[in-house]
Amino acid sequence: MKQEFTRIAVKVGSNVLTRRDGTLDVTRMSALVDQIAELHKSGVEIILISSGAVASGRSEVHPQKKLDSVDQRQLFSAVGQAKLINRYYELFREHNIPVGQVLTTKESFGTRRHYLNQKNCMTVMLENNVIPIVNENDTISVSELMFTDNDELSGLIASMMDTQALIILSNIDGIYNGSPSDPNSSVIREIGHGKDLSNYIQTTKSSFGRGGMLTKTNIARKVADEGITVIIANGKRDNILVDLLQHPEETLCTRFIPSDEPVSSVKKWIAHSEGFAKGEIHINECATEVLNSEKAVSILPIGITHIEGEFEKDDIVRIMDFQGNQVGVGKVNCDSKQAQEAIGKHGKKPVVHYDYLYIE
Ligand SMILES: Nc1ncnc2c1ncn2[C@@H]1O[C@H](COP(=O)(O)OP(=O)(O)O)[C@@H](O)[C@H]1O
């Protein structure tokens, strides 16, 4: 059967993989592995981003004394990740499919060199028919440098690996246009560019999740704007993955319509690097206007009003409009001292070149 996608990222949320009592739901895992194996055999390249380390470790160890949240996460994930990957290894082995573990941290995406290094690692795995199973390295990620949750990580991976789709599997059929528990609300089937969903999203989370629906929708929009279809669907439904690919029309889910404007690989990296921004470049009204137009423009010193923070050449900075709203992210061409000296001057080199500027 002809499938729409040939390379996808699949994110499986904590609550899909855990039972109510917090133990690992091996039956569910096994059903998902069977579907991934079927798609893999039909020629789809798959990168799996799997949560579940903390949840699966929680039931294995029973600490003598009360632990704080960091200690708990480190202890449970250290034990739980080993258990999780071991299960995956055994389940995929039944299908003769090799898998590889990729544990990463937010820091590992901070510089372009590190980013390309990870991209290379996963590319080699795919070229050799190995399914990468990615998770955050919770044992060494400290609070300030943690991903909000695995939705954020999955967005980065989908973008980095140029997948055609990112499928986020949670314990819910998609995004509801009201409270999911309200019988009058229903799943929004398609979401186009610029749709504000904030009214619909409740801040409640599933018992084992970290981020909630809000981070899912924010990430989904960002990734769709980079040209990748994002699908939110229920990982607890039988055959969901295969159905999403083979019977997309009939399968209940929320689809974020991708932008049809291509985004270069380096711009994708910049788009996801905001967390590493070292400073802010504030631009005037005229520069804001041209930036919002269809034209390809760089940030020139003449359009800059002021600069906040200190940065080195090649650091990531936020671009702020004349009203103080963030409009983009870019990689700077000079350090903050040189940029400061050039402010308001004509005929100077761009502080952020168009090729390294991502407008949101
Ligand atoms: N409008 C909405 N539509 C669907 N789910 C919502 C909505 N608002 C809040 N949620 C909640 O978001 C939860 C899924 O997010 P999360 O707990 O982060 O899952 P995961 O662990 O799979 O990442 C759902 O179980 C639901 O309770």
Ligand SMILES: N[C@@H](CCC(=O)OP(=O)(O)O)C(=O)O
């Ligand atoms: N890295 C963590 C994932 C925690 C998390 O963010 O989960 P999720 O709510 O599924 O996105 C783990 O494996 O337990």
